[in-house]
Amino acid sequence: MISESDFEILKVKINQVLGIDLGYYKPQQMQRRLSGYLTRLHLDTRGLCGLIGRDHEAAAELREFITINVSEFFRDPAQFDILKKVALPEILDSSGQVKVWSAGCSHGGEPYSVAILLNELAPDKNHQVWATDIDRQILRRAQAGGPYAEADVRAVGKHLLLKYFDKKDTEFWAKDELRNMVKFKELDLLSDRFSVGLDLIICRNVVIYFSDEAKRMLNERFYSSLKMGGFFFVGGTEALLGAEEIGFRRVQSSLYQKVTPASAMREAA
Numbered sequence: 001m002i003s004e005s006d007f008e009i010l011k012v013k014i015n016q017v018l019g020i021d022l023g024y025y026k027p028q029q030m031q032r033r034l035s036g037y038l039t040r041l042h043l044d045t046r047g048l049c050g051l052i053g054r055d056h057e058a059a060a061e062l063r064e065f066i067t068i069n070v071s072e073f074f075r076d077p078a079q080f081d082i083l084k085k086v087a088l089p090e091i092l093d094s095s096g097q098v099k100v101w102s103a104g105c106s107h108g109g110e111p112y113s114v115a116i117l118l119n120e121l122a123p124d125k126n127h128q129v130w131a132t133d134i135d136r137q138i139l140r141r142a143q144a145g146g147p148y149a150e151a152d153v154r155a156v157g158k159h160l161l162l163k164y165f166d167k168k169d170t171e172f173w174a175k176d177e178l179r180n181m182v183k184f185k186e187l188d189l190l191s192d193r194f195s196v197g198l199d200l201i202i203c204r205n206v207v208i209y210f211s212d213e214a215k216r217m218l219n220e221r222f223y224s225s226l227k228m229g230g231f232f233f234v235g236g237t238e239a240l241l242g243a244e245e246i247g248f249r250r251v252q253s254s255l256y257q258k259v260t261p262a263s264a265m266r267e268a269a
């Protein structure tokens, strides 16, 4: 395991070169992961600092390693089913047109999945699906609509696969109709501004590497971005820290809804 002082050196360099502030990440977990990374590359701390300072590709690889891009369409299908059966119908009843933000969208599997659901439930409504990620390279793939491996689309039903994807050799590509439903943008959740007036925010398997303090700060910012009654959809293993105090009601499993915060209710009583 790298020493505290080496970790501090890497933190400064990584912030300089990649613009990622490791101060928001769980320190021990990050230290452990970086140690493994150094071993794999047969480098010491100074060697890695030098490498990412002069080699763009090495810097991009380290960024990918830190941010972790693993994703797939309809990841945790049972959770997506709750989104489809509980949250989306309620939003469609009240708004008609749905504004969604997929935060930490990786290769696009997540926002494209919700775009498919919306198009199936309420087509031709000009729903707005925004998707953001800190990783420019993965966003390029998302915008291009692929390529996706068989494993990425394994939870997409046969009928939807034929309707929304083209298959070229062993790879799948989102059809233009699907690509045009999602707008992608680079955004760092830890430092950039958020939009407001949203019906649904999806942030899954992104904050699991962040410190509790960073998670809490983000949950408050997500709360502010949602409309009253809007939904927040998180990963299968993620419970929201201080949900009720912030003003989230747990609806089911990974689904929360924006209601009046418990603290405001206490003040009003």
Ligand SMILES: C[S@@+](CC[C@H](N)C(=O)[O-])C[C@H]1O[C@@H](n2cnc3c(N)ncnc32)[C@H](O)[C@@H]1O
Residues within 6 Å of the ligand: 067, 068, 069, 070, 071, 072, 075, 103, 104, 105, 106, 107, 110, 132, 133, 134, 135, 138, 187, 188, 189, 190, 203, 204, 205, 206, 235
């Ligand atoms: C494990 S993937 C999760 C993808 C998708 N949400 C899912 O659940 O399948 C985590 C994504 O979060 C992104 N990410 C990590 N830190 C971020 C940050 N500070 N701001 C925005 N995106 C970030 C990574 O680049 C990566 O694409």
